[in-house]
Amino acid sequence: ETGVTQTPRHLVMGMTNKKSLKCEQHLGHNAMYWYKQSAKKPLELMFVYNFKEQTENNSVPSRFSPECPNSSHLFLHLHTLQPEDSALYLCASSQETGIGNSPLHFGNGTRLTVT
Amino acid sequence: KNQVEQSPQSLIILEGKNCTLQCNYTVSPFSNLRWYKQDTGRGPVSLTIMTFSENTKSNGRYTATLDADTKQSSLHITASQLSDSASYICVVRNNNAGNMLTFGGGTRLMVKP
Numbered sequence A: 001e002t003g004v005t006q007t008p009r010h011l012v013m014g015m016t017n018k019k020s021l022k023c024e025q026h027l028g029h030n031a032m033y034w035y036k037q038s039a040k041k042p043l044e045l046m047f048v049y050n051f052k053e054q055t056e057n058n059s060v061p062s063r064f065s066p067e068c069p070n071s072s073h074l075f076l077h078l079h080t081l082q083p084e085d086s087a088l089y090l091c092a093s094s095q096e097t098g099i100g101n102s103p104l105h106f107g108n109g110t111r112l113t114v115t
Numbered sequence B: 001k002n003q004v005e006q007s008p009q010s011l012i013i014l015e016g017k018n019c020t021l022q023c024n025y026t027v028s029p030f031s032n033l034r035w036y037k038q039d040t041g042r043g044p045v046s047l048t049i050m051t052f053s054e055n056t057k058s059n060g061r062y063t064a065t066l067d068a069d070t071k072q073s074s075l076h077i078t079a080s081q082l083s084d085s086a087s088y089i090c091v092v093r094n095n096n097a098g099n100m101l102t103f104g105g106g107t108r109l110m111v112k113p
Helices: none
Strands: A004-005 A012-014 A018-025 A031-035 A043-050 A053-055 A064-070 A074-078 A089-095 A109-113 B004-007 B010-014 B017-026 B030-038 B045-051 B056-059 B062-068 B072-077 B086-094 B100-103 B107-112
Touching: A012 A018, A018 A031, A018 B100, A031 A064, A031 A074, A031 B107, A053 B107, A074 B072, A089 B086, A109 B004, B004 B086, B010 B017, B010 B030, B010 B086, B017 B086, B017 B107, B045 B062, B072 B086
Parallel strands: A012 A109, B010 B107
Antiparallel strands: A004 A018, A018 A074, A031 A043, A031 A089, A043 A053, A064 A074, A089 A109, B004 B017, B017 B072, B030 B045, B030 B086, B056 B062, B062 B072, B086 B100, B086 B107
């Protein structure tokens, strides 16, 4: 079983709803990430947190709002989404040492459908 | 522009057969290249990492190769099993201050009995 847990596994929301995705890692890693995976497209990096500090925001629309209260938990708050935001949202963690050889450990994702 | 191109996009083979997946990249400066396997409904899982000095590396029935001169990598699967059905994603890390990752679009492999 993966050391990165994401909830919920599936989410259907209307464009006016507000919801949150949750990610928890049990690996003691110091970095956490949100990725978006759309059909037939490469994974897109959304946000990076290193030691709880956001180090990257990849030009993501403000309707996506990340939160990292501690090094083990990561949230993605969603509001007024668009149908094109429907995708698989993957959380990942890694132990960053500055060398760059650490693999990403992914959760199983939240399948989001915006109606 | 950093890019990672994978081929083929999809592949169907019979159980027990071998196959080779390709990954071409333009990422520079190069740090390492990693292959991930993503089963349906799951997150990607790392199979192997290749650094600049490595030409080949095996992980069970999976063998990855790297040619840093031509900027090409391959993933060879031997004696395929039904459980090999998955998407295989090539990811290249650059060697600058950002250590940025560039993802390929993946190859979707289906192994049929």
